[in-house]
Amino acid sequence: MTSPLPPHHRALVLSTRSSGFSLHTVPIPLPTPGSAVLRILQAGIISYHREVYDGTRPYSFPTPLVGGSSAIGRVAALGPDAVSLTVGQLVFVDCVVRGRDDPRELFLTAISEGARAGSKKLFRDVWRDGVWAEYARMPLENCVPLDEERLCAGLGYEIKDLMYMCHLLVPYGGLRDIRVEPGETVVVAPATGGYGGAGVQVAVALGARVIAMGRDEGKLAALREHVKMGTPGASIETVRISGDEKTDTAALQAFGTIDAVLDFTPPAASKSTHLKSAVAALRRGGRVSMMGFVDVPASSWKLVGDNITLKGKLMYEREDMFQFVKMLERGLFPKGEEFVDAKTFPLEDWKEAMDSAAEYTGIGKLVSFAP
Known part of the structure; x- marks a missing residue:
């Protein structure tokens, strides 16, 4: 052979x-x-x-x-x-x-x-x-x-x-691990990097409503435009990370029920409070996929009191790859520069x-x- x-x-x-x-x-x-x-x-x-x-x-x-x-x-x-x-x-x-x-x-x-x-x-x-x-x-x-x-x-x-695929598979592994379903609202943070941006694209392909968080309003606007061009019917909102935990929580809560969070915090931002804000805005029974590096992801009372599922995830599983390829081959992602x-x-x-x-x-x- x-x-x-x-x-x-x-x-x-x-x-x-x-x-x-x-x-x-x-x-x-x-x-x-x-x-x-x-x-x-x-x-x-x-x-x-x-x-x-x-x-x-x-x-x-x-x-x-x-x-x-x-x-x-x-x-x-x-x-x-x-x-x-x-x-x-x-x-x-x-x-x-x-x-x-x-x-x-x-x-x-x-x-x-x-x-x-x-x-x-x-x-x-x-x-x-x-x-x-x-x-x-x-x-x-x-x-x-x-x-x-x-x-x-x-x-x-x-x-x-x-x-x-090497970028898209990573967030797909995290989103599939916490069983994100079509119609749910997912916070992706930070969303303007390579894996965060890919996470937005995958969540949209899964049929989710996305709230993208980032510090740079210009990059957030470009991300939103990119997604809308590739998937005109996509539901995507943006929230600028202000650095103030309560302000960011309130900004997320203004969008209503939030079901899940996908986090890609880089090592340099491990002390950022944006994930605590996102978790604080989650509904009771919400889920979090931690694929980055955060020192303190949430208050213990929020996790216990609201039955929050907090899962760490490294990359993806073998079956995730085959399922992702099915999505790609069915035309669920945009083509060309989009x-x-x-x-x-x-x-x-x-x-x-x-x-x-x-x-x-x-x-x-x-x-x-x-x-």
Whole structure:
């Protein structure tokens, strides 16, 4: 179940954090039981990749390694136990690797080896290298089939557009975890960053009414316009985060019943009070998906007195990916620039690409490599 592979390929290798990346010609990865070798077409770059690899964010991982996270690729070769994937098939390549005999052991490809002994062993000894390369070897279960005929020929998506899945899947995992339903009202905060903006887009696709919170009124207005252009019937409101807990709570309460909150607070804003305001505005029995970094999410009396469900969520589950792809293939998301405005770079321009990813954030913004 293999196709001819070249003996070598190009990959971005991080030898040490201090030295940065360099483009190397390295041996091609070969398929093993439980794996697929992918020809990488688009490899996503997240906004904080630069901080991960220069040591600003103290994530733990061994070096040397090939960088990356998620990707869109085409199956180039398969291990002997593959039964459904086929050579040439278009797939989304997921960056969340889990232990097959213990799914609690998980890590993010080429970003963090996790905190447990099992995840560290998997990262260091089995799945060290990421997808910033012409080819990559990944677990079979991390390759999610995409209906290329439907998505590209039918709906008109380009391959580079589909890479935006790496942003959309994260909030989808949080929203699905707290079972957001059509017609409910969801607060997304902060909503003007990459994952927050994607969260607004996913919540709208799910049929929810969205209240987007952010500090910059200009970015909030642009977000609202972007959503309305892509989905004319979308229900979206905005609230500027003032920094005053009671003021922000009152601003949210003015919109009536609020069912759920999706939070993406970045580490730098961990002491912000916006999540406390959003939780205070929740109805009795409301739900919160915490996907960011907040020191104190809410008063204990609010949580206990109103039966609030507070759930932490890292990324998404495997079944979430398949359900999300069904939504995408059914045409529930916009297309063209109302879906994503992508910037792509060759591997040679890795520094410019990571600098661009750090600045080019928000709803519909994506930076990727095209190896």
